[in-house]
Amino acid sequence: xxxxxxxxxxxxxxxxxxxxxxxxxxxxxxxxxxxxxxxxxxxxxxxxxxxxxxxxxxxxxxxxxxxxxxxxxxxxxxxxxxxxxxxxxxxxxxxxxxxxxxxxxxxxxxxxxxxxxxxxxxxxxxxxxxxxxxxxxxxxxxxxxxxxxxxxxxxxxxxxxxxxxxxxxxxxxxxxxxxxxxxxxxxxxxxxxxxxxxxxxxxxxxxxxxxxxxxxxxxxxxxxxxxxxxxxxxxxxxxxxxxxxxxxxxxxxxxxxxxxxxxxxxxxxxxxxxxxxxxxxxxxxxxxxxxxxxxxxxxxxxxxxxxxxxxxxxxxxxxxxxxxxxxxxxxxxxxxxxxxxxxxxxxxxxxxxxxxxxxxxxxxxxxxxxxxxxxxxxxxxxxxxxxxxxxxxxxxxxxxxxxxxxxxxxxxxxxxxxxxxxxxxxxxxxxxxxxxxxxxxxxxxxxxxxxxxxxxxxxxxxxxxxxxxxxxxxxxxxxxxxxx
Numbered sequence: 001x002x003x004x005x006x007x008x009x010x011x012x013x014x015x016x017x018x019x020x021x022x023x024x025x026x027x028x029x030x031x032x033x034x035x036x037x038x039x040x041x042x043x044x045x046x047x048x049x050x051x052x053x054x055x056x057x058x059x060x061x062x063x064x065x066x067x068x069x070x071x072x073x074x075x076x077x078x079x080x081x082x083x084x085x086x087x088x089x090x091x092x093x094x095x096x097x098x099x100x101x102x103x104x105x106x107x108x109x110x111x112x113x114x115x116x117x118x119x120x121x122x123x124x125x126x127x128x129x130x131x132x133x134x135x136x137x138x139x140x141x142x143x144x145x146x147x148x149x150x151x152x153x154x155x156x157x158x159x160x161x162x163x164x165x166x167x168x169x170x171x172x173x174x175x176x177x178x179x180x181x182x183x184x185x186x187x188x189x190x191x192x193x194x195x196x197x198x199x200x201x202x203x204x205x206x207x208x209x210x211x212x213x214x215x216x217x218x219x220x221x222x223x224x225x226x227x228x229x230x231x232x233x234x235x236x237x238x239x240x241x242x243x244x245x246x247x248x249x250x251x252x253x254x255x256x257x258x259x260x261x262x263x264x265x266x267x268x269x270x271x272x273x274x275x276x277x278x279x280x281x282x283x284x285x286x287x288x289x290x291x292x293x294x295x296x297x298x299x300x301x302x303x304x305x306x307x308x309x310x311x312x313x314x315x316x317x318x319x320x321x322x323x324x325x326x327x328x329x330x331x332x333x334x335x336x337x338x339x340x341x342x343x344x345x346x347x348x349x350x351x352x353x354x355x356x357x358x359x360x361x362x363x364x365x366x367x368x369x370x371x372x373x374x375x376x377x378x379x380x381x382x383x384x385x386x387x388x389x390x391x392x393x394x395x396x397x398x399x400x401x402x403x404x405x406x407x408x409x410x411x412x413x414x415x416x417x418x419x420x421x422x423x424x425x426x427x428x429x430x431x432x433x434x435x436x437x438x439x440x441x442x443x444x445x446x447x448x449x450x451x452x453x454x455x456x457x458x459x460x461x462x463x464x465x466x467x468x469x470x471x472x473x474x475x476x477x478x479x480x481x482x483x484x
Contacts, residue, residue, distance in 0.1 A: 017144030043120030
């Protein structure tokens with residue numbers, strides 16, 4: 001049964017925003033209390049967060065579809081809908097998030113590091129929030145936006161300071177078991193190690209991690225054997241240790257040729273040429289292994305490698321090796337640039353940036369004008385096209401944004417097709433300048449004629465004000481009597 005997975009394709013769906021509510025306040029003796037529809041709630045996000053207690057992507061291998069909750073719709077009485085709950089997905093330290101094309105979206109290293117894989121949709125505004133001096137009683141509300149739907153690939157790259165590389169059965173698992181407290185599977189057949197093993201080594205005042213990863217064979221950089229599943233886990237390591245078997249029973253192998261083959265695979269994989277190397281000649285407890293190690297050591301040292309003769313079984317040469325690795329790890333850590341506090345960079349849009357574009361397209365021999373931009377596309381998604389007043393409100397917003405003027409500049413004429421949005425999900429309509437909706441035929445858009453009905457108290461105040469005005473005018477025309 002599979003217990004370790006380091007690459008999965010994850011299908012995430014953020015929550016949809018809740019719809020706004022179109023409501024009019026109703027109360028005894030207040031038949032026209034005004035709009036009181038609340039806003040819809042925000043949809044939940046899907047967030048990937050590094051959790052140190054998680055070491056594999058196995059959960060997402062079995063359940064690759066994840067969805068956050070939707071926002072609740074608004075209600076009357078100015079009650080806003082509840083926001084959707086964010087879905088937090090824990091991932092191991094060192095997880096890389098990619099799109100399906102292989103582009104890196106995020107590199108999650110360090111406990112608590114997070115990335116929003118899918119953002120929830122905005123909630124729609126209720127008619128109370130849409131009311132204005134011109135639109136006193138909106139008979140519509142905005143719809144909630146749909147949440148993001150994304151397919152992402154998660155790749156786990158082991159976060160370790162030292163990586164042990166070498167042929168299968170070279171003794172890498174035995175070596176990490178005696179250098180640290182790790183207990184990997186050890187057996188006398190190839191490919192015993194099928195998953196990376198991590199161990200923590202303390203050498204003096206330096207504490208570092210060491211990784212035992214599956215063995216390499218010729219052609220691993222092209223995917224043979226465990227191939228890329230192995231090489232992915234050495235990218236983050238600061239030091240590479242070649243573990244060479246000096247007691248192999250295969251007649252066509254020797255430590256020098258093994259080293260050359262592994263180095264060639266690392267070169268073809270790329271990106272590992274700057275890592276310092278150490279050569280470990282293992283299994284010197286075997287008499288023939290000791291003799292072979294003494295024979296090949298001068299040749300390896302002549303190539304510039306630091307060579308250590310060790311025996312994982314007899315615990316020979318381990319202390320010197322652990323301190324040498326600690327020195328290289330300390331040097332690599334000191335050479336790293338110091339991490340600076342994250343700076344928030346604000347890049348406001350230019351004042352003259354309209355936020356949309358208008359392009360001419362030829363679709364099946366017919367002229368089509370396509371409008372692309374964040375605001376127009378969002379407004380279209382939030383419009384209820386079954387409500388004439390909502391359509392008129394959309395026309396007003398597009399006109400104020402300058403879409404109509406840009407269409408005229410682009411040469412659009414009455415009756416031409418206009419599409420708002422991408423090709424696979426656009427709203428297409430026949431353009432008419434200064435579009436009006438049916439609701440506007442009753443009066444100014446957004447107004448309700450019921451609010452214009454006479455009210456007795458207001459009429460009495462107007463009558464009294466008229467009487468006072470007449471009295472003042474009569475007093476201004478009176479001339480006082482003057483005696484001679």
